[in-house]
Amino acid sequence: MNPRALGLTLFLSSAALVPAALAQTVRDVNLDLTDVQQARVRDIGSQLRCLVCQGESVADSRSPFAFEVKRQIGDFLKQNRSDADIIGFFQTRYGDTILLEPPKKGINWILWGLPVIALFGGAALWWGTLGRKNSAQVSPEMLERVEQDMRERAREEPRRTTDSSV
Amino acid sequence: MNNTLLLPQLSSASTIGTLALLLALGFTLFGLVTSFLGGRRGDPRLAEVGRRSSWAVFAFMTLALVTLERSLLSDDFSVRYVAEHSQTFSPLWVKIVTLWAALEGSILLWAWILSLYTFLMSIFSRNDALRPWAMVAQNLSLLFFVGVNLTIANPFTAVPVVPLEGAGPNELLQNHWMMSVHPVLLYLGFVGLSVPFAYAFAAMVTGRVGETWIVQTRRWTLVTWIFLSAAIVAGGYWSYEVLGWGGYWAWDPVENASIIPWLFATAFLHSVQIQERKRAFASWNLWLIVLAYSSTVFGTFLTRSGIVQSVHAFGNGPIGFAFFGFFALLLLVGVGLASWRSSLIRDRSEGEGMFSREGGYLAGNVMWVVFAVLIVAGTLFPVLLEAIRGFKTSVGAPFFNVFAIPLGLALLFFMGLGPMLTWRRMSGESLWKSARWPALLGLLTSSVAYILGIHGVGLLLTFGLSAFVVFGLLSVTLKASLERNRKNPLSAMFQLFTLFPRRYGAYLAHTGLVVLVLGVAVSSAYKRDTTLNIQIGQAKLVFGKLINFYGMDRQEFTDKFQDTARIQYGDAILEPKLNRYKNAARPVPMPAVRYHPLGDDYITLNDFDTSKGQWVTVQVIDSPLVSWIWFGTLIMILGSGITLISPSVRTARVVKGAAQAAD
């Protein structure tokens, strides 16, 4: 990565250190929530990106920033705010960069569209490679002759320099 | 950055190492030129010289590797790599694995494996028109990797002032024994793809794009694929045991980069069988192997260039540009050759119907490739966004799961259909006749699952399709056994196993994959996790079991402090730990995992009372069927290994005949 980014990341990781004795308040997160609420925290957290980590979600990250966000989510849940509300809260303040899933708008349609295009392209390729559905009937004798012909060619093939078919 | 020329007397290891690399590079160039000329002029003596220089390359690369390893084990801090990544008080195994714990050493390992494969290729490959050109391709790759090792990523740079103590490895890389296994397996897999690529290169250059190059490399491809599969799952296992959130796959860009070659390799593995038997899909296979090998370089480029955000990323500076250059060259050469030769290949279409084995294999292939495109798109999209909009972003599980799940289900379906399809053409009715029972049993399985309370569509389809695959394999095997010996089908079945190891090994491998998929599906859907605080002696109820905390222990090792919590969960004692390495800032958790066939007990130590040891904060995770992932992989590897035993009789005869005619 560019040196600046590396420096920044290293700095942020070290800056985010909390001595173990003081960690008590940072890590005892959301212990008073019900299991259902904790699951919701995890769910919402898995849609948010940990900004001081390298590509981890807030749910998975063990950084202090992630803990703070999770704690705030917990607080919001106690106030009965909706998932969309909570995500919107962070999005307004940190920008789209905090979202783990690019919202389906604008340029992001390229991302969502590419696999679909690939699928259609692949299907077209499949269709084209297989050849048109053969409507003519092929007799068993014909098949027999063809297979024999193929076997002869298999024996001859290495002598040729290209696989030219007739 | 290469100081060895200034101060050779201060570090003999630096000198020897750099010299070894220099000689390896020299012989690589020499081998490249002689193989090229040998191939071009059809001169067997030149080709032989080229072939033998690969032995010298291997010898010198081994010397370089051994030198670095020796420096690590003897704490020779005059070598910069050792000073920056090793320390005197690490245990022996950590010092050994530090060889590949950082950039320069990992490239050295990659280059060494490449030289090993080239050496093996030169010994075991048949002496034909393809070999010199295959050597050319390998030497080109070697030129790059050894060249990088000599210039911008030199592990043997000397340190002018030798420190007394080194900085030590990253704490995550000295924490778990997987560090000694996963990277090596991964490189063996990645680099292994270079051999089929080299042969494809040779085939395209010489024009012999028939099945000769495929047959030559079948075993290579298979062995490589096995290493790659094992490596990827090993990585997942490592994540599971170490990261503390009970997960094994995060759709991290570097993880994605490792699975892209696997996807292409799997497609390649299957479609070469078509080319072997039916001489079709020749150009498709050329494209696949070009993509497969290029994607390994793409993967290593992503890991080391820093253009994507990843927990696995390391490396910076000119490395990214160097790998980009090589990747571009590889693509140019590969795509150029494949485009050129594709137009010369005219696959004979015998009017395969849609319902044919060719059709089924091709459909499966298309799915694998679409899967690869999906992952490339998701992995590179942040790069695009950053270039255009100027802020960093990540694409994660939410995006990938939307497409990966349907694709996975489609692949399961084709995997089930495959064995029931016949070559060339099949009528709809005969297909229904073969597929009738497995399909109905699959439907029955889904219904039973629904009745038992499982209502997720993805999960229901997974169960149904898994049953479809397994019963399909059973029915095909049963039918073949009955045909062989109506009175004693059981012995007939065993006879079939020994006669057709390739086919039945594949069936076993597919069954292993089904077990793996079931493990993934169920563990994702039903994972439960909770975080709680336990006071000493005060039991709580978690997931229907009693959990209690008995106290903390602290132990000092040469390289770390280890805090262990004694926790009773259900009727067993689990001991999750926190490792505080002496050279690291943050502690690394070591979750305690108890494996059961049906579900694991998993506890991570998040925090504890450092003053009096009276409480702990733990995360308890209940993950059903995770073991099936590891177990399924083992079955898959076993099955694939069986297919290595011997080619099917019919192909052997044809190939031998063709080979004898050619020699």
Add this chain to the structure above:
Amino acid sequence: MNPSQDKIQNKPARAAWTRFIPALVMVAVLALLAVGLLTQTDDAKSVLEGRPAPALSGVTLEGKNFDAALLKGKPMVINFWASWCDPCREEAPLFKELVQKYGSQVNVVGVLHTETSYVRARAFAQEFGYTFPSIQNDDRKLSFDFGVTAPPETFFVDASGMVVKRWIGPVRPEVMRENLERLGVKL
């Protein structure tokens, strides 16, 4: 007549331009990677830049109430810090100097970010001779409102209340100078 030609159909030749699809895809991917290698994003760019600064109010370390809304008309420098934060110690002298030299032209406010002990915070402020107020920010509301991830972070706000620049990490002298100039401070 070659029997193999009966009823065996050759694939119709693909349109010539389709040959270029793989090459085009390859060029696109390579171009994207090249651009990725060459761009360097400014990680510190905040969504707040160019927008009005969020409301800044709360109880300070000394126990007094503070409200930025009452201090209109002068540019403001807002520094998020914590006593446990090592890089904050690096930049602390700069802020003391800032108040000394330019306190008449610029308001300086501190905000504690995930501070664990006010005793330690006050000791820190005393050690570095801080004469500006620092808001306690117990509920971390200010941290989130300003989009702060970890201390130290510094916000430069102009006289009209618009955020001109957000700086992540310890402030260096030249950074301070440059941004003060942007705020219209006469150095």
